[in-house]
Amino acid sequence: MWNKPFGYSEYILIGGGVTFIGAMLQITVGAIDWSLIAFPANVILLCLFVAIMVTMHLMRGKVYLFRCMSESRMAVVAIATVTLLTFIMGMLRQDGAASADKFSFGFHSMLHAWWYVLPFIWLTLCLGLTALRRTIPFHFRDLPFMLNHWGLFVVLLCATLGSADIQQLNMPTFPGKPEWRAVDTKGKIHELPIAIELQKFTMEQYPARLMIIDNNTGTAQPEGRPQTLGIDEKLGQILDWRIKVDKYLEYAAPVGINGNKIKYVGWGTDGATDAALITATNVKTSQKLQGWISCGSYLFPFNVMKLNKAISLVMAECEPKKFSSDVKIYTDEEKVYAGRIEVNKPFSVMGWKIYQLDYDKEKGRWSEMSTFQLVKDPWLPAVYAGIFMMLAGAIGLFLRKNDKKQD
Amino acid sequence: MWNYFIIFAVVAVVLWIIGSVASYRQSKPWLIYGATSLGIAVFLFYIILLWMQLSRPPLRTMGETRLWYSLFLPLAGMATYMRRKYRWVIGFGTLLAIVFICINILKPDIQSKSLMPALQSPWFAPHVIVYMFAYALFGVAALSAIYIQWKKQGDMHGCDDLVYLGFSFLTIGMLFGAFWAKEAWGNYWAWDPKETWAAITWFTYLIYIHYRQVGSSSPRTATILLVVAFVFLQVCWWGINYLPAAQNMSMHTYNLG
Numbered sequence: 001m002w003n004k005p006f007g008y009s010e011y012i013l014i015g016g017g018v019t020f021i022g023a024m025l026q027i028t029v030g031a032i033d034w035s036l037i038a039f040p041a042n043v044i045l046l047c048l049f050v051a052i053m054v055t056m057h058l059m060r061g062k063v064y065l066f067r068c069m070s071e072s073r074m075a076v077v078a079i080a081t082v083t084l085l086t087f088i089m090g091m092l093r094q095d096g097a098a099s100a101d102k103f104s105f106g107f108h109s110m111l112h113a114w115w116y117v118l119p120f121i122w123l124t125l126c127l128g129l130t131a132l133r134r135t136i137p138f139h140f141r142d143l144p145f146m147l148n149h150w151g152l153f154v155v156l157l158c159a160t161l162g163s164a165d166i167q168q169l170n171m172p173t174f175p176g177k178p179e180w181r182a183v184d185t186k187g188k189i190h191e192l193p194i195a196i197e198l199q200k201f202t203m204e205q206y207p208a209r210l211m212i213i214d215n216n217t218g219t220a221q222p223e224g225r226p227q228t229l230g231i232d233e234k235l236g237q238i239l240d241w242r243i244k245v246d247k248y249l250e251y252a253a254p255v256g257i258n259g260n261k262i263k264y265v266g267w268g269t270d271g272a273t274d275a276a277l278i279t280a281t282n283v284k285t286s287q288k289l290q291g292w293i294s295c296g297s298y299l300f301p302f303n304v305m306k307l308n309k310a311i312s313l314v315m316a317e318c319e320p321k322k323f324s325s326d327v328k329i330y331t332d333e334e335k336v337y338a339g340r341i342e343v344n345k346p347f348s349v350m351g352w353k354i355y356q357l358d359y360d361k362e363k364g365r366w367s368e369m370s371t372f373q374l375v376k377d378p379w380l381p382a383v384y385a386g387i388f389m390m391l392a393g394a395i396g397l398f399l400r401k402n403d404k405k406q407d
Numbered sequence: 408m409w410n411y412f413i414i415f416a417v418v419a420v421v422l423w424i425i426g427s428v429a430s431y432r433q434s435k436p437w438l439i440y441g442a443t444s445l446g447i448a449v450f451l452f453y454i455i456l457l458w459m460q461l462s463r464p465p466l467r468t469m470g471e472t473r474l475w476y477s478l479f480l481p482l483a484g485m486a487t488y489m490r491r492k493y494r495w496v497i498g499f500g501t502l503l504a505i506v507f508i509c510i511n512i513l514k515p516d517i518q519s520k521s522l523m524p525a526l527q528s529p530w531f532a533p534h535v536i537v538y539m540f541a542y543a544l545f546g547v548a549a550l551s552a553i554y555i556q557w558k559k560q561g562d563m564h565g566c567d568d569l570v571y572l573g574f575s576f577l578t579i580g581m582l583f584g585a586f587w588a589k590e591a592w593g594n595y596w597a598w599d600p601k602e603t604w605a606a607i608t609w610f611t612y613l614i615y616i617h618y619r620q621v622g623s624s625s626p627r628t629a630t631i632l633l634v635v636a637f638v639f640l641q642v643c644w645w646g647i648n649y650l651p652a653a654q655n656m657s658m659h660t661y662n663l664g
């Protein structure tokens with residue numbers, strides 16, 4: 001043991017040792033509170049980390065351990081340690097910061113556990129030392145190597161240190177009422193330098209779908225492999241029933257609810273529901289039924305068509321296809337922007353990204369409320385720089401000629 | 408469209424089998440490449456038809472991703488054959504493709520045109536297609552490594568090629584996923600169960616790459632690494648739906664169809 005040069009056993013002891021130190025820290029210091037490294041602490045830590053790394057690099061001739069840290073075997077063990085710990089994380093339920101109880105060992109909040117984070121720091125240090133060794137002196141042929149290794153180094157370091165500076169807030173808005181306050185995940189209210197005024201929330205829906213359910217259990221038929229019929233398909237068959245759509249109203253209201261026959265008519269304002277006039281024919285008995293069905297809205301109840309004692313034809317609730325909010329955004333620099341925010345299309349202003357998050361689910365497409373998520377991540381450009389280096393490195397890997405000789 | 412799947416699948420599989428047998432017997436190159444490519448073209452044609460019928464990329468359900476996987480496996484096999492001339496490698500790709508085609512015939516996913524808003528993104532298709540291609544390469548790599556160890560012939564360099572290629576695609580797929588997550592949810596990485604398993608898989612292939620850098624690496628250990636990594640990859644792809652730790656936790660559950 002500990003004969004030079006080190007073999008896998010020594011490296012494994014080093015990797016295990018780092019994890020063990022992490023476990024000791026967890027027991028004595030407690031879970032990591034990431035908010036403690038918010039700016040400027042994270043910038044100081046970054047400088048410190050780089051300074052230590054460069055010093056280790058310069059002393060690699062004198063200190064054997066520092067030299068080892070940029071060896072392939074150390075890389076294998078460091079990555080394997082992190083993989084093993086991440087595997088544990090993948091097997092156990094993670095509850096996030098909520099369960100990061102200061103005195104728990106952290107199995108269910110591993111992102112706050114020293115014994116998970118310390119091996120990552122070790123990995124990053126080994127990675128940085130490796131990248132440094134292969135960057136000085138500079139050889140052009142090592143470029144893919146540098147892009148891969150420096151890229152990952154930048155991503156790991158900046159994503160971790162920057163996480164404390166990420167602000168993520170939710171802001172519910174109502175039409176015509178500019179809102180400049182938003183709440184964070186802990187429920188604290190923040191006043192922002194921007195205000196959002198909801199002009200209009202709009203939702204497009206997919207055409208309604210029809211299905212047959214069991215009258216007693218409510219499960220879709222045939223059980224286990226339910227079949228549905230898109231209303232835009234006009235004609236189709238489920239079980240023994242041939243179903244024909246005679247009329248489809250996307251915006252409708254029921255009339256004559258008190259009679260035994262409900263009828264729907266076109267109706268274009270708040271609360272309108274989808275409704276369809278259906279003819280269902282049993283292919284075995286030739287029994288023929290006609291009636292209206294509807295999925296209902298917050299204003300009107302749904303309406304099913306009873307086919308027989310056991311089963312009914314129903315209209316499933318329409319799935320949203322697209323929802324978006326037209327907004328006006330005011331800044332404290334007295335600028336006004338108008339724009340549309342939708343899922344996958346956030347709006348960027350003054351370092352904030354504004355996402356379409358939610359709406360009044362109860363009211364669906366008639367929602368008068370729209371919730372936005374506002375995210376500010378000052379370290380994002382650095383992380384993206386790392387990601388782009390990794391992308392370029394991946395292309396390098398793709399083009400690489402495997403020139404190694406026989407095993 | 409799904410009802411016609413079996414016709415296209417059978418034609419493609421027959422062509423791939425012709426290609427596999429031809430390469431095993433070391434017949435004329437035109438027969439090997441011709442039959443295999445034609446099979447790939449037939450299969451791709453089916454995917455394009457399905458795409459048009461659904462009016463969205465067929466990438467949402469498990470069954471749909473299995474289609475792409477079955478498409479890329481013979482392609483990965485053929486690419487490896489071009490480079491390394493392993494006689495059995497197209498056959499392996501075909502074999503694995505047949506397994507996934509059979510799953511699709513026995514358990515087709517319910518098709519619906521709807522695509523939830525979070526999935527309507529220009530990143531959707533590249534992210535999943537690139538991932539599926541990486542998965543196919545890793546599938547062929549794992550089978551090849553097992554074959555080499557079992558037959559005690561050949562060396563692992565073909566596997567290294569496949570892993571380098573697969574890993575570059577895996578990395579690109581993962582990073583595209585990060586860009587997409589940032590646009591859709593506001594954070595590029597959230598350690599959601601699916602993301603955690605993607606990280607585990609990515610790290611395990613990274614171990615393989617670095618392990619193979621060490622002069623004295625044992626081919627046996629390397630093979631075990633490839634098999635373990637491939638198992639992790641399956642967990643990440645569909646096994647996650649059965650993991651108790653991930654039940655109702657992942658936001659990436661659209662794969663269930």
Ligand code: HEM
Pocket residue numbers: 070071072073074075078079123124126127130134145148149152390393397613616617620
């Ligand atoms: C994006 C992730 C990574 C990729 C794609 C990658 C890829 C590679 C490749 C292809 C090599 C072969 C060397 C060459 O090209 O000449 C290599 C070597 C190496 N890598 Fe990585 N690697 C990654 C991450 C890491 C990490 C996390 C570590 C350390 C903890 C590491 C440490 C090493 C070491 C020590 C070598 C040997 C270099 C030498 O002996 O000069 N790598 N890596």
